[in-house]
Amino acid sequence: xxxxxxxxxxxxxxxxxxxxxxxxxxxxxxxxxxxxxxxxxxxxxxxxxxxxxxxxxxxxxxxxxxxxxxxxxxxxxxxxxxxxxxxxxxxxxxxxxxxxxxxxxxxxxxxxxxxxxxxxxxxxxxxxxxxxxxxxxxxxxxxxxxxxxxxxxxxxxxxxxxxxxxxxxxxxxxxxxxxxxxxxxxxxxxxxxxxxxxxxxxxxxxxxxxxxxxxxxxxxxxxx
Amino acid sequence: xxxxxxxxxxxxxxxxxxxxxxxxxxxxxxxxxxxxxxxxxxxxxxxxxxxxxxxxxxxxxxxxxxxxxxxxxxxxxxxxxxxxxxxxxxxxxxxxxxxxxxxxxxxxxxxxxxxxxxxxxxxxxxxxxxxxxxxxxxxxxxxxxxxxxxxxxxxxxxxxxxxxxxxxxxxxxxxxxxxxxxxxxxxxxxxxxxxxxxxxxxxxxxxxxxxxxxxxxxxxxxxx
DNA sequence: CTACAGCATCAAGAATCCGTCAAGGAACGA
DNA sequence: TCGTTCCTTGACGGATTCTTGATGCTGTAG
Numbered sequence: 001x002x003x004x005x006x007x008x009x010x011x012x013x014x015x016x017x018x019x020x021x022x023x024x025x026x027x028x029x030x031x032x033x034x035x036x037x038x039x040x041x042x043x044x045x046x047x048x049x050x051x052x053x054x055x056x057x058x059x060x061x062x063x064x065x066x067x068x069x070x071x072x073x074x075x076x077x078x079x080x081x082x083x084x085x086x087x088x089x090x091x092x093x094x095x096x097x098x099x100x101x102x103x104x105x106x107x108x109x110x111x112x113x114x115x116x117x118x119x120x121x122x123x124x125x126x127x128x129x130x131x132x133x134x135x136x137x138x139x140x141x142x143x144x145x146x147x148x149x150x151x152x153x154x155x156x157x158x159x160x161x162x163x164x165x166x167x168x169x170x171x172x173x174x175x176x177x178x179x180x181x182x183x184x185x186x187x188x189x190x191x192x193x194x195x196x197x198x199x200x201x202x203x204x205x206x207x208x209x210x211x212x213x214x215x216x217x218x219x220x221x222x223x224x
Numbered sequence: 225x226x227x228x229x230x231x232x233x234x235x236x237x238x239x240x241x242x243x244x245x246x247x248x249x250x251x252x253x254x255x256x257x258x259x260x261x262x263x264x265x266x267x268x269x270x271x272x273x274x275x276x277x278x279x280x281x282x283x284x285x286x287x288x289x290x291x292x293x294x295x296x297x298x299x300x301x302x303x304x305x306x307x308x309x310x311x312x313x314x315x316x317x318x319x320x321x322x323x324x325x326x327x328x329x330x331x332x333x334x335x336x337x338x339x340x341x342x343x344x345x346x347x348x349x350x351x352x353x354x355x356x357x358x359x360x361x362x363x364x365x366x367x368x369x370x371x372x373x374x375x376x377x378x379x380x381x382x383x384x385x386x387x388x389x390x391x392x393x394x395x396x397x398x399x400x401x402x403x404x405x406x407x408x409x410x411x412x413x414x415x416x417x418x419x420x421x422x423x424x425x426x427x428x429x430x431x432x433x434x435x436x437x438x439x440x441x442x443x444x445x446x447x448x
Numbered sequence: 449c450t451a452c453a454g455c456a457t458c459a460a461g462a463a464t465c466c467g468t469c470a471a472g473g474a475a476c477g478a
Numbered sequence: 479t480c481g482t483t484c485c486t487t488g489a490c491g492g493a494t495t496c497t498t499g500a501t502g503c504t505g506t507a508g
Contacts, residue, residue, distance in 0.1 A: 096342070114319070217495070
């Protein structure tokens with residue numbers, strides 16, 4: 001289910017939009033101001049952000065800028081202002097799309113579909129095979145020698161990030177940011193603990209891993 | 225330079241847009257109808273398509289659909305029709321963005337920037353080949369004669385800086401500043417130690433290096 | 449021929465990083 | 479409510495990496 005973070009200060013509009021989106025099977029979180037938006041973006045880990053530029057506390061442009069310091073998640077901007085200026089500014093600091101009020105709900109839905117479609121085909125093939133491991137990214141399943149393996153949510157999230165970038169180095173900061181959020185970039189001990197757990201579950205010989213490789217001082221790498 | 229395929233049947237508008245885009249250092253190809261658009265998209269290999277929906281021969285929606293059968297290049301739709309329907313239809317068959325006429329040129333430029341920013345990280349040609357050395361800057365890997373080589377963080381950082389500026393001299397101060405920080409600009413002995421280590425790991429004959437060249441009195445240079 | 453400067457090499461102690469274990473606490477479902 | 483699962487946190491030994499100083503090499507100038 002696609003997770004949407006809706007940032008909207010007008011309670012009536014927020015309610016209406018959330019209702020419609022939920023009826024289309026989106027998982028919606030609502031934030032009422034910029035502060036809450038930044039907090040929720042890092043805690044709820046949405047797939048897309050729908051952001052109203054007119055917020056009570058901080059400028060919407062600033063919210064976009066803050067988000068873009070640590071994440072590439074798609075941001076769709078809503079705005080009553082019809083001026084070119086805010087439109088250009090929003091897109092330039094990293095927004096992906098812009099919808100002017102008044103807008104039809106169908107247009108917003110179409111843009112949501114377009115935004116999520118863009119992030120979906122990150123790696124086309126969703127089943128990755130590495131030795132006797134089979135990792136299905138779409139279905140969120142892992143098996144070893146045809147036996148299903150249970151992973152906790154955090155374990156899975158970590159594995160997913162590494163597998164999507166298989167073959168390449170993923171820095172510790174990248175992993176921590178992706179899985180735990182930008183506030184945890186320094187908690188490298190989390191990685192130690194979870195990598196050990198993943199290795200115990202996935203590797204034939206956890207003490208000499210063949211897939212979950214440590215790049216000392218830099219980060220980790222998933223090898224197929 | 226970013227290549228733009230502009231699909232626009234109105235000659236006046238096409239001229240005006242092409243002129244503006246070229247003044248902003250885009251490489252513009254103009255197609256006057258849907259057929260030409262499809263042909264040019266496959267021959268000119270643009271980075272982005274700007275497509276007017278109102279074409280003389282085929283429906284713009286069909287053009288998008290055809291393009292999407294073989295390419296994921298960003299498509300920005302222009303349209304005089306202000307109806308929700310064509311907007312939704314265009315986005316749903318795979319357009320990335322939609323701009324309603326009349327639009328400001330600044331808005332189009334902003335959307336172009338947003339579209340190219342999305343594809344940018346894919347294009348980074350990051351593999352450098354130097355003799356039997358293969359250096360993948362994105363994946364942070366080095367191999368010699370197809371054998372993987374382990375580098376420590378500092379070794380890698382140093383090599384990365386030199387490879388990114390391959391062929392040109394990199395002064396000692398530049399290297400020290402990049403890798404160890406501005407406070408270490410005088411610690412030239414670090415360079416001696418680490419260059420020796422890199423040569424031992426990367427060069428066939430470390431005592432007569434072919435890639436990691438010393439420029440006496442100045443600095444070092446990476447040769448491919 | 450000798451002195452010297454600049455660079456290469458080597459080795460060893462210091463600092464940092466990694467894997468592992470275990471325990472306490474939070475969240476969740478029955 | 480209770481029990482289970484999952485997440486967080488701290489500690490420790492061992493391995494890796496960084497730093498530092500000493501020593502060797504080479505070409506140039508006096």
